[in-house]
Amino acid sequence: MEHKYFDVAEIYADIEAKDKFDMGDILTKYEDYGFSHRWIQTPVACYFINTYDQNGNLNSTPVSMGTAMWGEPAECGWYFCFNMHNRRQGRKNLMLTRECTVSYYTADLLTESWIAGMPIPSGISEADVAKMTELPSKQVSVPGIAECVSNLEVKIVDTYPLSNNTLFIGKVVSCSVQKDALERDMAIEDEPGLGGVDLLYECSITGKTPRLNYGRLDTAKRYRTDDKLGDENRWIGNFNTWMDSEEKRGRITADEHAKLLELNKAWGLNRDPKANKAVKDELTALLRDICWREVK
Numbered sequence: 001m002e003h004k005y006f007d008v009a010e011i012y013a014d015i016e017a018k019d020k021f022d023m024g025d026i027l028t029k030y031e032d033y034g035f036s037h038r039w040i041q042t043p044v045a046c047y048f049i050n051t052y053d054q055n056g057n058l059n060s061t062p063v064s065m066g067t068a069m070w071g072e073p074a075e076c077g078w079y080f081c082f083n084m085h086n087r088r089q090g091r092k093n094l095m096l097t098r099e100c101t102v103s104y105y106t107a108d109l110l111t112e113s114w115i116a117g118m119p120i121p122s123g124i125s126e127a128d129v130a131k132m133t134e135l136p137s138k139q140v141s142v143p144g145i146a147e148c149v150s151n152l153e154v155k156i157v158d159t160y161p162l163s164n165n166t167l168f169i170g171k172v173v174s175c176s177v178q179k180d181a182l183e184r185d186m187a188i189e190d191e192p193g194l195g196g197v198d199l200l201y202e203c204s205i206t207g208k209t210p211r212l213n214y215g216r217l218d219t220a221k222r223y224r225t226d227d228k229l230g231d232e233n234r235w236i237g238n239f240n241t242w243m244d245s246e247e248k249r250g251r252i253t254a255d256e257h258a259k260l261l262e263l264n265k266a267w268g269l270n271r272d273p274k275a276n277k278a279v280k281d282e283l284t285a286l287l288r289d290i291c292w293r294e295v296k
């Protein structure tokens with residue numbers, strides 16, 4: 001397998017030196033560097049970040065740089081992290097009010113999303129201009145958007161500066177889902193949630209008149225991972241529960257099970273790849289073998 005290597009830091013230093021920006025946005029093109037930033041960023045589902053300004057004007061910014069993350073106890077919950085250019089009205093509002101709604105939009109809102117991305121004067125509501133309806137929130141002041149399939153109420157807990165952008169980390173305090181989408185999802189065995197609705201994914205910006213190309217997922221089909229590999233009771237488990245399950249289903253023998261636990265213990269005592277090379281090699285080889293076995 002051949003690979004082409006790109007020094008991303010160098011490419012972006014050159015972009016900066018030559019001022020190759022589109023009013024602040026960096027759009028790397030194949031013509032310039034043989035490289036596209038789409039090899040860094042996957043197609044990401046888009047959403048509106050809705051905020052209020054200091055005068056109580058609603059602002060809706062289409063955003064794609066971000067995603068949800070979960071946290072374990074203590075203080076477990078869901079978080080939403082996203083990045084906004086410092087020039088955006090949405091960013092200025094968030095620094096002031098520290099709360100927003102995140103509204104995921106489906107393909108039937110493609111035109112509305114494009115309209116909302118226009119340089120609409122500060123204080124004029126993009127949602128109004130795009131003919132969308134406010135959905136009252138319960139735990140934050142700013143509303144969601146009724147036409148959007150899922151609306152998250154988010155309280156900002158931290159920010160971090162990133163090259164003239166701001167990374168926002170917010171705690172998701174509530175979520176309003178369109179009832180028909182929810183009912184459809186509850187009737188599907190593999191419960192795809194947002195993976196089963198027709199979201200729009202930012203794929204590329206191309207053309208003489210630069211325009212965004214959205215992608216859509218095949219929402220009908222999911223690909224299930226192997227029921228016969230892994231902890232039989234939990235999604236991930238730990239090494240011991242995993243090996244218990246593999247012996248039970250016959251992937252490994254009792255002797256191999258004991259050997260794997262012994263090797264894991266010996267490796268855990270010293271994870272230096274040089275000093276403990278023999279143990280590392282043996283454990284790796286055994287794991288490589290068992291993971292690829294056919295289990296009836």
Ligand SMILES: Cc1cc2nc3c(=O)[nH]c(=O)nc-3n(C[C@H](O)[C@H](O)[C@H](O)COP(=O)(O)O)c2cc1C
Nearest residue numbers: 046061062063064065083084085088089090117118
């Ligand atoms: C699909 C889509 C995704 C976008 N993603 C982002 C993003 O992740 N971060 C950002 O700062 N701007 C993003 N933009 C650009 C802003 O939405 C756009 O510049 C908008 O006019 C800014 O609005 P505001 O100044 O009212 O906040 C995106 C635009 C579109 C259409």
